[in-house]
Amino acid sequence: MASIAADFALISSCLDLKRRVFNRPISPLRFGIKTRLNRLVTQALLQEELKNLQKTELGFDVVKEIELRENGFLGTRKTKLVCTVGPSCCSSEELEKLALGGMNVARLNMCHNTRDWHQDVIRKIKKLNQEKGFCVSVMIDTEGSQIHVLDHGSPSSVKAEEGSIWFFTTEKLDGYRPFTVQAYDGFNEGVKEGDELVVDGGMATFEVIEQVGNDLRCKCTDSGLLLPRAKFSFWRKGKLVEKQHELPTFSEKDWSDIEFGISEGVDFIALSFVKDAAAVKHLKDHLFTKNKLVKVLAKIECLESLKKLEEIVEASDGIMVARGDLGVEVPLEQVPTVQEEIVDLCRRLNKPVIIASQLLESMIEYPTPTRAEVADVSEAVRQCADALMLSGESAMGSYGQKAVSVLRMTSARMEQWGREMNQQRILPQIGESLPDQIAEQICNCASEMANKLGVDAILVYTTYGQMASLLSRNRSNSLILAFTNETSTRMALNLQWGVVPIAFDLTDDMDTNIAKTTHLMKERGMMKQGDVILVVSDVIPLLKALDVATVRTGVSRCPVRPAACCRLPKWRAGRHRGCNETACSGACGCLAER
Ligand SMILES: Nc1ncnc2c1ncn2[C@@H]1O[C@H](COP(=O)(O)OP(=O)(O)O)[C@@H](O)[C@H]1O
Ligand SMILES: C=C(OP(=O)(O)O)C(=O)O
Numbered sequence: 001m002a003s004i005a006a007d008f009a010l011i012s013s014c015l016d017l018k019r020r021v022f023n024r025p026i027s028p029l030r031f032g033i034k035t036r037l038n039r040l041v042t043q044a045l046l047q048e049e050l051k052n053l054q055k056t057e058l059g060f061d062v063v064k065e066i067e068l069r070e071n072g073f074l075g076t077r078k079t080k081l082v083c084t085v086g087p088s089c090c091s092s093e094e095l096e097k098l099a100l101g102g103m104n105v106a107r108l109n110m111c112h113n114t115r116d117w118h119q120d121v122i123r124k125i126k127k128l129n130q131e132k133g134f135c136v137s138v139m140i141d142t143e144g145s146q147i148h149v150l151d152h153g154s155p156s157s158v159k160a161e162e163g164s165i166w167f168f169t170t171e172k173l174d175g176y177r178p179f180t181v182q183a184y185d186g187f188n189e190g191v192k193e194g195d196e197l198v199v200d201g202g203m204a205t206f207e208v209i210e211q212v213g214n215d216l217r218c219k220c221t222d223s224g225l226l227l228p229r230a231k232f233s234f235w236r237k238g239k240l241v242e243k244q245h246e247l248p249t250f251s252e253k254d255w256s257d258i259e260f261g262i263s264e265g266v267d268f269i270a271l272s273f274v275k276d277a278a279a280v281k282h283l284k285d286h287l288f289t290k291n292k293l294v295k296v297l298a299k300i301e302c303l304e305s306l307k308k309l310e311e312i313v314e315a316s317d318g319i320m321v322a323r324g325d326l327g328v329e330v331p332l333e334q335v336p337t338v339q340e341e342i343v344d345l346c347r348r349l350n351k352p353v354i355i356a357s358q359l360l361e362s363m364i365e366y367p368t369p370t371r372a373e374v375a376d377v378s379e380a381v382r383q384c385a386d387a388l389m390l391s392g393e394s395a396m397g398s399y400g401q402k403a404v405s406v407l408r409m410t411s412a413r414m415e416q417w418g419r420e421m422n423q424q425r426i427l428p429q430i431g432e433s434l435p436d437q438i439a440e441q442i443c444n445c446a447s448e449m450a451n452k453l454g455v456d457a458i459l460v461y462t463t464y465g466q467m468a469s470l471l472s473r474n475r476s477n478s479l480i481l482a483f484t485n486e487t488s489t490r491m492a493l494n495l496q497w498g499v500v501p502i503a504f505d506l507t508d509d510m511d512t513n514i515a516k517t518t519h520l521m522k523e524r525g526m527m528k529q530g531d532v533i534l535v536v537s538d539v540i541p542l543l544k545a546l547d548v549a550t551v552r553t554g555v556s557r558c559p560v561r562p563a564a565c566c567r568l569p570k571w572r573a574g575r576h577r578g579c580n581e582t583a584c585s586g587a588c589g590c591l592a593e594r
């Protein structure tokens with residue numbers, strides 16, 4: 001196997017040979033898979049420059065750095081973790097503990113708390129990133145038409161006993177009133193006597209026994225707990241009673257929250273209750289006019305979004321399977337299959353996907369998860385979702401850090417099992433244009449090769465994250481180290497399976513990029529002798545890359561040598577690029593213009 005140890009004798013002889021033949025330094029393949037030889041040559045050429053490099057020129061997340069040193073490339077966790085920030089974890093100390101525990105993305109749910117509170121949290125996270133070397137991205141999650149919630153006026157859960165009679169009203173309650181629950185104006189439109197009112201997808205069930213003006217009198221038919229802000233829906237003969245009036249995806253508050261998010265420099269906006277692709281495009285257009293590279297995630301959490309799933313996934317930069325609300329509109333037993341379908345579709349279309357809500361719900365109150373919760377988390381990891389999300393567990397629970405460590409350990413174990421099983425999946429082609437198809441093929445082949453050769457890491461040099469994402473899509477065993485000079489790309493890649501985004505000041509010269517980054521990785525103890533790496537890049541635009549690759553083909557068959565073909569390299573500024581000849585020798589009989 002290749003080694004990254006320097007072999008100076010070999011390099012020198014290569015350089016000599018090269019200079020003699022081409023009278024110019026070797027230029028290895030600008031994209032594609034690097035050979036050991038090329039890597040060694042590049043290293044030698046850049047040796048002087050490398051001596052002056054500062055370790056800090058590599059923007060590496062401190063937490064990943066520790067993990068990499070401890071577990072090596074293969075053992076480093078690939079599944080990403082999103083934590084909702086709330087009162088339990090909003091101090092700098094708590095946020096730091098979550099970051100150290102492996103939080104990749106912090107989510108702020110705009111349904112709760114004040115603008116100032118959110119601003120304070122975002123600034124604390126950015127400060128921690130800057131001062132302590134974390135790489136935690138920030139996501140805001142819009143409120144949307146989040147009005148399908150009940151309020152019983154009590155800060156804790158209230159139990160509904162079977163047979164008890166309850167009053168569901170639009171009247172504003174001032175505090176707790178026994179057997180009374182407040183709902184939004186118009187909640188009972190289209191509802192008939194005999195319909196079922198289901199709370200939180202089945203936590204408790206009521207039968208509508210009487211319409212009283214705008215209110216409903218209901219009998220509890222299946223006892224259960226009503227949590228604060230419980231979600232509810234009406235059902236008739238096993239089917240959802242669809243809402244009479246469609247609420248817009250964006251409220252005025254949502255737009256103002258979005259503007260706030262943009263001005264605070266958030267990395268993701270998760271859009272609640274998306275019903276079609278138009279809503280996603282609307283927001284993306286808005287961001288485009290502001291020249292903002294914020295990623296838009298669509299939350300799949302209502303029946304309408306399932307009907308238009310494919311167009312929504314295509315329009316978005318990523319998806320959240322928001323099982324909390326989804327489980328209110330879809331029968332609970334269908335949620336697992338719907339989840340798997342969404343995860344599969346996202347992977348087919350190359351969009352990151354987050355599994356959200358109730359992953360470790362019992363840990364809001366208890367320090368240990370249930371077996372069933374661990375099984376649910378494992379299942380999401382087995383499906384190869386990009387990320388797992390904590391909601392109340394981190395936002396308001398007492399064991400947020402422990403919940404993060406349960407996610408971390410469970411996903412690491414399941415990923416290891418996945419590697420042992422070596423499950424491969426044939427993926428459909430997604431690229432439509434030739435350059436996109438080429439990029440895709442390179443990434444597919446690199447991933448396959450990485451698995452077959454037992455490669456430790458794939459290094460990808462990327463401006464907008466395209467190839468890093470295509471590599472991630474393959475879910476290969478190797479870790480993907482993505483070097484980018486774009487901060488927005490680095491923060492966005494934080495959500496992608498198996499990608500470790502690293503800030504680095506990329507140049508147009510791939511040899512320099514590779515030499516410098518591998519040198520720094522070694523210096524920092526993250527790469528060692530004997531590690532096997534593959535290199536892929538989209539830094540040079542693909543069409544050009546094709547040209548460069550072709551030049552490379554041509555170089556080895558340069559007209560200086562009689563049997564060479566000069567067709568592919570073309571003639572540049574009247575000179576052949578490979579050898580400085582001013583005219584084609586014609587020896588090859590090629591089609592080049594002469
Ligand atoms: N920023 C916040 N401020 C106060 N409480 C919060 C905040 N974010 C989340 N929470 C609490 O954590 C719970 C779970 O969060 P989440 O699932 O995001 O919200 P929801 O329950 O509204 O869907 C919320 O119901 C709320 O009690
Ligand atoms: C994540 C979800 O959205 P929210 O917490 O904003 O209701 C959900 O419904 O699962």
Ligand SMILES: [K+]
Nearest residue numbers: 141142143272
């Ligand atoms: K929300």
Ligand SMILES: [Mg+2]
Nearest residue numbers: 301322324325
């Ligand atoms: Mg929701």
